[in-house]
Amino acid sequence: MVITWVEKIYRYRWLLQQLVNRDLKVKYKRSYLGYLWSLLNPLLMMFVVSLVFSHVFRFEIENFALYLLCGQVMFNFFSESTSMAMNSILQNAGLIKKVYVPKYILPLAKVCSSFVNLLWSLLAVLIMFLVYRIPFYVTTPLAIIPLIYVFLISYGVGLFMSVLATYFRDMVHLYGVFLQALMYLTPLFYPADILPDKILLLVKCNPMYHIVTYFRDVALYGNFPSLRDNLVCILFCALSLLLGGYVFRKYQKNFLLYI
């Protein structure tokens, strides 16, 4: 099963590339700055949020703006890619009603195009690191590992959500609320150690907590990730991909009747 998936992705690799290109082109069509927005957006958001938090709520976090930016960039990728993947089947209804394409390529294309945006945003992170004179650690190259984790988790969640949204349109609206809740359960603008134990337990069930912490550890603080950190992330990836893949495979054949 997994092998035929990979084979088909290889056969349709150019389609995947075209779909990603299409998303990227359409996203910034008719804007003057184009791709630069992927870079500017996180910077401007960081500016606004850190302004709010340095005057209204104050947490004792060193380099707060960077702490915030790292978390935000990762979380934004998750929320953008899964929302887009969720809508991918509905959005491409015209296509899959008329031509055969392997359907799981549609959510995958959305996650990939979000990932390209994430790379631009990471450029913004890099620029801010230089501005704040964060040294280049031995662990900095390891930052690629949480990127892979978050990609896989997002794809699994995206597959799952695309099935739900196709069968029940309400999910499209509900998912926004879910993402909002998840955002507060991720230590983006507060330090995790201010949380009471009970809530911390809940937060630890949130895969984004581990991803964000991992990313900050290797890129911002230069800490080596432990084996346990990796295992937890791998477990979340596997869970998400297995659940998403299973549900998608089971229900994809009836998509046409619901779109």
Add this chain to the structure above:
Amino acid sequence: MIDVNNVSMRFNLATEKTESLKEYVVKLLTGKLMFDEFYALKNVSFHVDRGESVGILGANGSGKSTLLKVISGIYPPSSGTVSVNGAIAPLIELGAGFDPDLTARENVYLNGAVMGFQKEFVEDRYDEIVAFSELANFMDVPIKNFSSGMTARLGFSIATLVHPDILIVDEVLGVGDAAFQKKCESKMDELRQNGTTMLFVSHSVEQVEKVCTKAIWLKRGELVMSGTSKKVCAAYDEWGKTHSAFE
């Protein structure tokens, strides 16, 4: 080349479409989640050899398009099997998979990719596609500004110039102007002579008789008759004089 074996296609004709979770739960609880079963195809079997062109005749709602969609792999059949050898270019609708926001040029590549081809393959044929569609001056215009005739030209050009093994044509030739229709017909002749297998749906019996060697006739999802196009067309024509679609 194409083997259709005892294929049935069943749809749950939901009396009311359930699209929201609330409705679904309410219906589930009140036990009203019932569907009327509807067979769009019932035990259809036939076989098409390489290089044959087969016309599919039938009134509206007789299952022609469903059959084509089952063959092109869009619908999985509810029962029975379909086996197809070769690359299919389905013209179920011209320009299926075009993105209105992208330019004609970008859409040529996107469409080629949707049909499962690789980059080099489409690049090699790009000039030919543009020349055939006669749209060279409009390749950088977004498709949303195209007329339906122009879109049809582009769609037909892409589908035929990739030299598919199997070409599926579903009543799409009506949109182009007379000159282009003629061009399409001669292109299809050429493809047929080169051994392309063709499935052809049309309400024009004369067209089917002219283009196809064999024909099959569907009536409410059932195969009524198959044989040489001359024989089937004559019988269908005769029936059509005295009956209407949903009898």
